[in-house]
Amino acid sequence: MLRDITKGSVYLLVSVVIIKVLSVVYMPIVARILGPGDFGLLNLAIAPLPIFVGFSVFSIDSVITKQVSEYKIKGRSIDVLILNAFAIVSVFGLASAGLLYMLSDTIATGIFNNPVLGGHIRLTSLFVLVSSLYFVLLGILRGLKMFKGYAVTETLKQVAVVATGLVLVALLGFGITGYLMSLILGSVLLLLYNAMRHRKQLSLIKARGLSLARPLLKMGATISVLAFLQNVFFSLDKFFLGSMAAPELVGFYSSAVIVSSAAVSLIIITRNTMFPFVSESYASGDGKVGKLTEDVARYSIIIVGLLMLPLMLFGSEVVLILFGPEYLPVLPLLRVVIFSSFFVVLFNIFNTVLVAVAEFRKPIIFTAAGAAAASAVYYFSIGAMSAQGAAYGFVAAYAMLSMAYIFSLRAKVSIRPVFLAKAIAIPLVFLAVASFFSENAILWRILVFAILAASYAGILLLSKIISKSELDFFLRKLMLKH
16 A cells, blocks of 8 residues: 555645646746835735635545545446536635635725735635545546546646746736736636646546535535634734734745745645555445554654755745845744654654545644644743744744644544654754754865765664665665666
């Protein structure tokens, strides 16, 4: 099973690498053109999207992945299932888009104290409708284990977004509006592309009736409560910072998160491939879910540590190359946000497993409590330290939630929280050490990186976070590729 997940992850890894390369080029271009102030306004305009898109999808994307996977195992037709899924998100998408459109001015003036944002937020309502259909499409492809098709779809979407965005923002000078239009056009183009490319799998010619709508809604309802709370949680940093600080500071903070998340997203792809396998394994009762979850979490933590060490040491060069000297205030924020990477990855892995094994009650309670606690943390930390406080709050919020999700998972799956806590503590210590050298001369930082990377591998072996046989296996694979 781990081999199948790895194979699927290879397709997604290639896709994510391409997407992130495009994004790493595209977003700094947008940031440079707009400047920190307007780039901050752009990030505030899209801040409500996770909440409204989450409502429009109603978690049908997760439900459809699980259901399609189980239907295919039993040899049942998925035509009616797909028809009902698209029917549901069409209704919820229209409702959610309409609600955001009507609330746009209230959000702009009442929360962000910036009436200019009203028109931009209204435009994002179109994205809500289109993206709800797009996410369900991705859910179907995951359920069919068509990871190659999934990867191609995501890659082409990013290509379309970047291409149209460069034309609208860089060439035609449409600014924030041009960027938002590129998001909408990218999703529309890929919906049309997949309707043609996968017309056999997505054919609804024989599908009749909405007999599965109620079961899908029932399954989606519980997940949606959790998803809604999570989306509120995800948006809290921007909402509090946008209401308490200047847009320019939001632009700096958003840039720090973008740089940090670019590397993390290479690891988070495992959640897209592991979901159907975890769902099938748990349904069959083979007892492998705990070991699988622990292995994926363990390997993810190790790799994140290796990715974040150079970013901590060479962050100044990264920011200068990508964003230019105007964005140098990003550096102190980036050096804090980096620490959240481990918790963001673990949260995504644990959340995927919890949904796959249908454990919702405890995560809902923990997420609601986490959102309340994070709100207090953001309010006081931003009030005291502005954008720097948002960065500290970001780390604290994800640390609290990911740790809570470990204990939620133990009710259904056998995992070792103490072992995972030890696995996280080691790279955090190394990052803390690296932060003391982050402003030294570049040759000194290169030497420090070599020493820390070698020591990191040694400590992982001594602490038995990774075994010598596993390390030898990875090295052999690496040697074979070269």
